[in-house]
Amino acid sequence: MMGDMVASVEMMLERWKEKEGAEVEIYEELRTLTSEVISRTAFGSSFEEGKQIFGMLHKMMALAETNMYTIRLPLISNIFKTVDEMEAERLDQGIADSIIDIVKKREEKVKCQQDVDSNGYGSDYLGLLIQAHHDEDETKKISMEQLIDECRTLYAAGQETANAALSWMILLLAIHRDWQEKVRNEVISIFGHEKCLDFDGIARLKIVSKLSPSFMFHIARIMSIRRISFIFLIIYLLQTGMFILETLRLYTPVYTGFIRDIGKEATLGKLTGLDGVQCHIPFIMIHHDPKIWGEDVHAFKPERFLDGIAKATNNNPTAFMPFGMGHHICAGSNFAINEAKITIAMILQRYSLTLSPGYVHAPHPGLTLRPAYGIQIILNAL
Numbered sequence: 510m511m512g513d514m515v516a517s518v519e520m521m522l523e524r525w526k527e528k529e530g531a532e533v534e535i536y537e538e539l540r541t542l543t544s545e546v547i548s549r550t551a552f553g554s555s556f557e558e559g560k561q562i563f564g565m566l567h568k569m570m571a572l573a574e575t576n577m578y579t580i581r582l583p584l585i586s587n588i589f590k591t592v593d594e595m596e597a598e599r600l601d602q603g604i605a606d607s608i609i610d611i612v613k614k615r616e617e618k619v620k621c622q623q624d625v626d627s628n629g630y631g632s633d634y635l636g637l638l639i640q641a642h643h644d645e646d647e648t649k650k651i652s653m654e655q656l657i658d659e660c661r662t663l664y665a666a667g668q669e670t671a672n673a674a675l676s677w678m679i680l681l682l683a684i685h686r687d688w689q690e691k692v693r694n695e696v697i698s699i700f701g702h703e704k705c706l707d708f709d710g711i712a713r714l715k716i717v718s719k720l721s722p723s724f725m726f727h728i729a730r731i732m733s734i735r736r737i738s739f740i741f742l743i744i745y746l747l748q749t750g751m752f753i754l755e756t757l758r759l760y761t762p763v764y765t766g767f768i769r770d771i772g773k774e775a776t777l778g779k780l781t782g783l784d785g786v787q788c789h790i791p792f793i794m795i796h797h798d799p800k801i802w803g804e805d806v807h808a809f810k811p812e813r814f815l816d817g818i819a820k821a822t823n824n825n826p827t828a829f830m831p832f833g834m835g836h837h838i839c840a841g842s843n844f845a846i847n848e849a850k851i852t853i854a855m856i857l858q859r860y861s862l863t864l865s866p867g868y869v870h871a872p873h874p875g876l877t878l879r880p881a882y883g884i885q886i887i888l889n890a891l
């Protein structure tokens with residue numbers, strides 16, 4: 510998975526070579542990147558076809574956002590459909606057909622015994638889903654509709670959110686030049702300027718996982734392991750980690766939070782929730798509450814996370830929930846943090862980021878919290 514992330518960032522940086530010294534619209538660039546990452550992860554070898562599906566899904570999400578507050582009348586809405594509703598249905602069918610096509614191609618390969626690895630239908634997400642679709646155990650088997658739904662969920666949950674989060678991170682790095690330097694210094698102290706993207710190294714380095722990064726580097730140099738495992742070292746990006754948490758607090762992608770049904774009467778402080786009542790937990794309000802974070806709640810201060818989340822939240826660690834909480838907590842939180850670390854590390858190894866004077870700050874509360882007019886950044890090669 511990490512290999513797919515690195516390969517996708519490499520592709521983006523290749524494109525950027527032609528844009529050095531010029532202004533780049535980061536939100537769109539990162540949309541391509543995050544779609545690429547999810548496409549490769551979800552569809553593996555079929556990621557080009559996956560990208561077409563994600564293109565259609567993206568259009569559907571845009572339609573959903575436009576119509577978020579449209580009131581639908583029972584019965585009448587089933588008979589008379591708006592242009593947007595008809596377009597959404599067309600896209601939905603297109604997505605389902607494309608997924609079925611990819612599934613058929615994989616199944617054909619298995620029949621012909623070509624290019625099939627030991628995992629049968631493949632070890633990417635799609636392969637695992639097809640395997641589940643063919644499971645002989647009826648209790649584990651999933652239907653084709655469920656398979657299609659799973660692919661949709663992964664995109665919706667994993668692309669838009671990561672796109673928004675990464676965009677705000679780049680903005681904050683461009684504004685807070687001191688933090689841009691801190692994060693870059695940390696990245697370079699661990700990875701140097703070279704591309705250290707060898708994944709085979711991880712197996713060799715696992716056993717020394719408790720040792721410090723500088724010691725590991727020393728050992729690796731002695732042993733002539735030229736390219737150290739990126740995956741392993743990524744966990745040592747501590748300043749970068751704090752920076753990521755602070756961005757997720759200030760610009761929480763799933764800003765609306767979640768709604769939970771109260772299953773049975775429950776008391777929380779002075780509040781009593783009755784069975785059947787719905788409870789809305791708005792993340793962004795909790796992330797901006799001075800009672801939890803202190804009077805400097807609106808300031809950008811990654812160092813508040815230096816001694817952990819409990820300290821930063823005045824001993825209310827559950828008050829920090831960019832990835833949700835409980836049974837439905839984000840299934841891709843580690844994926845998202847690693848994606849962010851890899852992307853930031855690889856960008857800062859190569860570029861100094863300056864905010865364009867044309868940037869207009871307008872966080873837009875759509876399905877996710879995203880920049881209404883994009884984020885224009887000037888890329889200066891280091």
Ligand code: HEM
Nearest residue numbers: 666667670671674762763832833834837838839840841845
């Ligand atoms: C910064 C990026 C991300 C943020 C802020 C984020 C946030 C969230 C939140 C708030 C939820 C709802 C949790 C709840 O209801 O308690 C969620 C659910 C989910 N996320 Fe993420 N997410 C991110 C990235 C990803 C990625 C990259 C993936 C997949 C690769 C992913 C997969 C999922 C899935 C499958 C669920 C549904 C879990 C369930 O209902 O059981 N997310 N995410």
